[in-house]
Amino acid sequence: MTTNMQTGFIGAGNMAQAIIGGLIRTGTPAEKISIFEPNTELADKLASSLGVRAESTNTAIFENCDVIVLAVKPQIMKVALESAKGARLKKDAFIVSVAAGVPISLMQDWLGNNHPMVRVMPNTPALVGAGVSGLFASKQASVEQKQAAESILRAVGSVIWVDREDLIDSVTAVSGSGPAYFFYFIEALQHAALQEGLSLEHARLLSLETAFGAAKLALESSAEASTLRERVTSPGGTTAAALEVFEKQGVSDSIARAVSAAATRARELGKR
Numbered sequence: 001m002t003t004n005m006q007t008g009f010i011g012a013g014n015m016a017q018a019i020i021g022g023l024i025r026t027g028t029p030a031e032k033i034s035i036f037e038p039n040t041e042l043a044d045k046l047a048s049s050l051g052v053r054a055e056s057t058n059t060a061i062f063e064n065c066d067v068i069v070l071a072v073k074p075q076i077m078k079v080a081l082e083s084a085k086g087a088r089l090k091k092d093a094f095i096v097s098v099a100a101g102v103p104i105s106l107m108q109d110w111l112g113n114n115h116p117m118v119r120v121m122p123n124t125p126a127l128v129g130a131g132v133s134g135l136f137a138s139k140q141a142s143v144e145q146k147q148a149a150e151s152i153l154r155a156v157g158s159v160i161w162v163d164r165e166d167l168i169d170s171v172t173a174v175s176g177s178g179p180a181y182f183f184y185f186i187e188a189l190q191h192a193a194l195q196e197g198l199s200l201e202h203a204r205l206l207s208l209e210t211a212f213g214a215a216k217l218a219l220e221s222s223a224e225a226s227t228l229r230e231r232v233t234s235p236g237g238t239t240a241a242a243l244e245v246f247e248k249q250g251v252s253d254s255i256a257r258a259v260s261a262a263a264t265r266a267r268e269l270g271k272r
């Protein structure tokens, strides 16, 4: 990101702090980051510990920043934007929203202007710099603005662009909710390890390191996940015995149905 851009955050909770941490780690000077956070204790703490600038009004963020990152809960978004209605943004300023399920058209209505916007669906591994985000830009956003939005999210992980806003609901269903699917699998594997007689400590380490190692191997390999799976599955062996149970139980179909249910729910929430 161009380090002379002033990036302002409306709301400085978990997701904002993850992104701010990533920006500072990747070379954005702290004084180029502003926050508006009504929890003044939190705002003061972030200002003194990170060196970011805490503003006392959200209008100060909208009017003085080049990029405005909306990081409030979806149910707060209407109030947060309507209270800044009519704010005069700087020339070429644009807005990035990380809020789940709030469409761009609604946010533009609440703010009372068709400002360029980029809608983002990040995920919680952003908290440790290993997130993945799906991005969609409104038609008003320029190439430079899209690049700047992308570099903000790259500070906390990987990014992909989608070319239709409704695909953000699909991203939500795959990677937004996705960490919970993997936690579910890890929990189940831990539980099975305990039933096999392993200690809790060993069950935890074996399941977590296996999840981490498998993801790292798949990310660093040019082979597809299916090929990597076949490589650990000798005919008649232990892995084959386990995978046969998955197949018989329709685990793959269950995952497809679960993702579809999450996408449907994301669409319903977006319509409210």
Ligand SMILES: NC(=O)c1ccc[n+]([C@@H]2O[C@H](COP(=O)([O-])OP(=O)(O)OC[C@H]3O[C@@H](n4cnc5c(N)ncnc54)[C@H](OP(=O)(O)O)[C@@H]3O)[C@@H](O)[C@H]2O)c1
Residues within 6 Å of the ligand: 010, 011, 012, 013, 014, 015, 016, 036, 037, 038, 039, 042, 058, 071, 072, 073, 074, 076, 079, 080, 098, 099, 100, 121, 122, 123, 124, 176
């Ligand atoms: N956390 C995630 O993993 C994740 C993943 C994907 C997307 N997101 C999106 O990220 C957004 C933020 O989530 P979060 O987990 O970071 O929430 P959070 O920790 O609750 O942070 C939101 C912050 O906004 C503050 N706030 C409340 N009203 C405000 C207002 N009118 N103006 C400015 N700030 C205000 C809150 O202060 P108070 O606490 O005092 O109310 C809080 O500090 C959400 O829209 C969510 O959908 C989060």
